[in-house]
Amino acid sequence: MAIPKKNQLVGLDVGSHSIKLAEIDHSKRGPILKSFGVVGLPPDAIVEGSIKEMGIVASAIKNLYKNLEVKNRKVATSISGYSVIVKKIDLPPKQDADLEATIQEKAEQYIPFDINDVNLDYDLLTPETTPEGGGEAAGETKEVMLVAAKKDMVDEYVSLLQLAGLSPMVLDVDAFALQNAFEMNSPEQQGCYALVNIGAEELGINAVKSGVSMFTRDSSYGGAQITEAIMKELKVGFEEAERIKLGGIKVEKEKAILEEIFTSVVSSWAQEIKRALDFLATTYPDETIERIFLSGGSCRIPGFQKYLEVETGIPVELFNPFSNLIVNEKRFDAKYLSYMAPQAAVAVGLALRSIGDK
Numbered sequence: 582m583a584i585p586k587k588n589q590l591v592g593l594d595v596g597s598h599s600i601k602l603a604e605i606d607h608s609k610r611g612p613i614l615k616s617f618g619v620v621g622l623p624p625d626a627i628v629e630g631s632i633k634e635m636g637i638v639a640s641a642i643k644n645l646y647k648n649l650e651v652k653n654r655k656v657a658t659s660i661s662g663y664s665v666i667v668k669k670i671d672l673p674p675k676q677d678a679d680l681e682a683t684i685q686e687k688a689e690q691y692i693p694f695d696i697n698d699v700n701l702d703y704d705l706l707t708p709e710t711t712p713e714g715g716g717e718a719a720g721e722t723k724e725v726m727l728v729a730a731k732k733d734m735v736d737e738y739v740s741l742l743q744l745a746g747l748s749p750m751v752l753d754v755d756a757f758a759l760q761n762a763f764e765m766n767s768p769e770q771q772g773c774y775a776l777v778n779i780g781a782e783e784l785g786i787n788a789v790k791s792g793v794s795m796f797t798r799d800s801s802y803g804g805a806q807i808t809e810a811i812m813k814e815l816k817v818g819f820e821e822a823e824r825i826k827l828g829g830i831k832v833e834k835e836k837a838i839l840e841e842i843f844t845s846v847v848s849s850w851a852q853e854i855k856r857a858l859d860f861l862a863t864t865y866p867d868e869t870i871e872r873i874f875l876s877g878g879s880c881r882i883p884g885f886q887k888y889l890e891v892e893t894g895i896p897v898e899l900f901n902p903f904s905n906l907i908v909n910e911k912r913f914d915a916k917y918l919s920y921m922a923p924q925a926a927v928a929v930g931l932a933l934r935s936i937g938d939k
């Protein structure tokens with residue numbers, strides 16, 4: 582894939598727990614990892630995708646840029662959560678003349694917000710003409726992927742990046758960035774599979790069939806549930822609770838409480854994933870999800886992968902977005918990259934975007 586250098590973008594995944602940056606160069610040998618880094622955020626800087634502390638988040642981005650010595654200021658970023666609606670809709674045939682108007686009208690039925698408060702985008706999933714050039718078959722419905730994002734959310738992210746001295750060029754959705762990263766790494770993956778990203782405050786599910794998303798869902802679950810429960814039960818602050826969670830501080834006395842917290846939160850995630858799978862089974866009775874690929878910082882919880890496999894009866898793998906990238910081992914610590922891999926998935930997908938690639 583030859584992308585002119587001037588069209589390349591830096592992928593910036595602004596999460597509620599941490600910001601991930603990835604930069605990819607394209608060469609004849611394939612995509613090369615040029616930069617990667619993560620910076621943590623204080624707990625209340627971003628809440629459920631909404632930026633509460635603009636200044637703090639912007640300085641965190643600036644620091645990340647400085648530390649990684651990234652020069653390219655044009656970025657691709659993404660949003661997710663309840664302010665973004667992703668929906669596949671069918672349009673009646675023969676709407677070519679008035680596609681925009683029809684989509685706008687349809688959107689009003691599916692979007693639970695005032696249509697004037699959202700930015701609307703769509704992607705035509707059904708090819709407009711057959712390869713023979715015969716045009717679409719008469720009576721064929723068109724599938725359209727509709728994406729609506731609340732304007733104030735979009736404005737917030739644009740302002741944030743501008744405050745950090747950057748130019749936002751592409752605004753993607755977490756689910757699609759993840760799918761992009763996945764397709765680059767596993768172009769041979771066939772059939773139906775689910776990409777599940779578990780971050781700090783969001784659990785995102787994207788079920789994909791032959792490269793096309795069938796269904797996406799974001800719910801308010803994530804690692805912060807565990808951190809908050811530890812803070813409450815063990816009466817400690819955020820930093821300490823995070824360290825206890827990651828095993829950096831050993832607790833003997835409260836071991837049972839800790840296990841109880843982990844078990845109850847993790848089982849709520851498995852239930853949420855199962856609910857989505859059940860919904861899929863009802864909506865697409867002919868399709869079977871053959872595999873689940875996990876990403877996001879919270880999928881590292883020891884034993885979660887196996888647990889989800891038992892709960893769903895579907896093989897579960899961790900997704901490594903670096904596996905198909907050329908990595909210079911002198912520049913990157915292999916151990917660090919392999920630890921960070923699941924958390925880097927969205928940022929890598931964003932870094933694959935370029936100006937005018939749609």
Ligand SMILES: Nc1ncnc2c1ncn2[C@@H]1O[C@H](COP(=O)(O)OP(=O)(O)OP(=O)(O)O)[C@@H](O)[C@H]1O
Nearest residue numbers: 596597598599780781782783804805877878879881
């Ligand atoms: N080894 C680990 N074990 C358990 N939890 C972990 C581990 N490593 C990271 N986490 C948790 O993963 C979460 C961060 O993951 P990630 O960076 O994917 O989230 P985010 O993108 O910042 O958040 P979101 O997208 O949900 O707003 C935190 O809750 C963190 O505590």
Ligand SMILES: [Mg+2]
Nearest residue numbers: 596597780781
């Ligand atoms: Mg995230």
